[in-house]
Amino acid sequence: MFKKVFPLSSILFLRFLGLFLVLPVLSVYALDLEGATPFLVGVIVGGYALTQAIFQVPFGTLSDKIGRKPTILIGLVIFLVGSIICALSTDIYMLMFGRFLQGAGAIGSVVTAMIADLVEEKTRGHAMAIMGGFIAMSFAIAMALGPVVASHYGISAIFFITAILAVLAIVILFVKVPTPPKIKHIYHEKTKTSDILKDPNLLGMIIINAMQKGLMTIAFVIIPVFLTKEEYGFGWAKSDLWMVYAPAMVAGLVAMGPAAVFGEKKNIPKQIFLVSILLFSASFVLMGTTSSSTVFIVAVVFFFIAFNMMEPLVQSMISKFAKVHQKGAALGIANSVAYFSTFLGGTFAGLYLDVSGRESLGLSIGAIGVVWFIWTMLKMKNPIRYAHLVIPEDEVDMDKLHKLESEHIAEWFINETEKVIVVKYAQEKLEEDELKSKIIR
Secondary structure (H helix, E strand, O other): HHHHHHHHHHHHHHHHHHHHHHHHHHHHHOOOEEOOHHHHHHHHHHHHHHHHHHHOOOOOOHHHHOOOOHHHHHHHHHHHHHHHHOOOOOOOHHHHHHHHHHHOOOHHHHHHHHHHOOHHHHHHHHHHHHHHHHHHHHHHHHHHHHHHHHHHHHHHHHHHHHHHHHOOOOOOHHHOOOOOOOOOOEOOOOOOOHHHHHHHHHHHHHHHHHHHHHHHHHHHHHHHHHHHHHHHOOOHHHOOOOOOOOOOOOHHHHHHHHHHHHHHHHHOOOHHHHHHHHHHHHHHHHHHHHHHHHHHHHHHHOOOOOOOHHHHHHHHHHHOOOOOOHHHHHHHHHHHHHHHHHHHHHHHHHHHHHOOOOHHHHHHHHHHHHHHHHHHHOOOOOOEEEEEEEHHHHEEHHHHHHOOOOEEEHHHHHHHOEEEEEEEOOOOOOHHHHHHHHHHH
């Protein structure tokens, strides 16, 4: 399974590394461009996410028609061109166009769908967790490298590096990624968006994913601005930003592993998310109210720990809560909402800085975090542990299968390509032999 997931996860790693490299420093460097305002800078920080949200579904549809690999190639080429435009930007509007173009290569849902094509249902949750872990690692590494590269070579160098990373991703696509098999599943029902949004667990994960991504862009608008602009009381040099991101990156990486292990193996993602939300809230309150550089660094460390604890679990939990016929739609909706939230987060932060101050911003986001915590505590549940019974189709009595009813059976489906029946059941409530006896000829 890992051999199938690794190349695709590597492509996402390279793409997100390129996007994340500029986040720690983009807001403060963009403010120096011709025509820049805090509001426009906020739009630029989250701008790639707006076009990501818009093009997620069209790219997914295109991949169904022309294939996953050609669609991923198109997305990477668009991302490459956008990165070069950003690198050559001389004013705020050219940079904005480049950022929008970077996001227009929206291949996230296509990569997720390709993983679903290549990986069996019973190991798909683990595959999504691996993918989330790669994205979290790209985030952590970018936080350390971005400020160092920008301080020595300028922000344009980061965008040129991003273009190089896009080329490497294209090479991996054709050298390492296998062509997925054509698989057709037959399900009980058709997917409805309303069914996904009515499921409290899926809705909770969509909100968690959106809040996490929105807070990410808010943080990366305000952290460098607060630290380097004299009016906010710190007056750091841009070249010193690595001193806040480096310890935060290390702490985030250290927290990511245990959070993923406990969340998956101990089946306590809800508890992991609640701890993360508390850390998010504390982080923004401290960033908004402290006058101490040390406390501000602690606040950024809290933010990184919270983000990295969540990231490996989010995609996995969505795939676990969704039924088989809902997985693609659920992941697509969740990612589109998250990207839109990313754009709104940057825009909100830039606009807020135009009209209000640091303390007000920190306390407002802290209050939003408290509401988010209460909602998650009341609405979200940990996923039930399911197992998958796989039986050759010719051994199954279809009449018995269609009449199969149990509160402990989540769903069943037919994989026509592999000629097998798959029944997803609660392993703590049903014995495999008992279940098998109910449906075999």
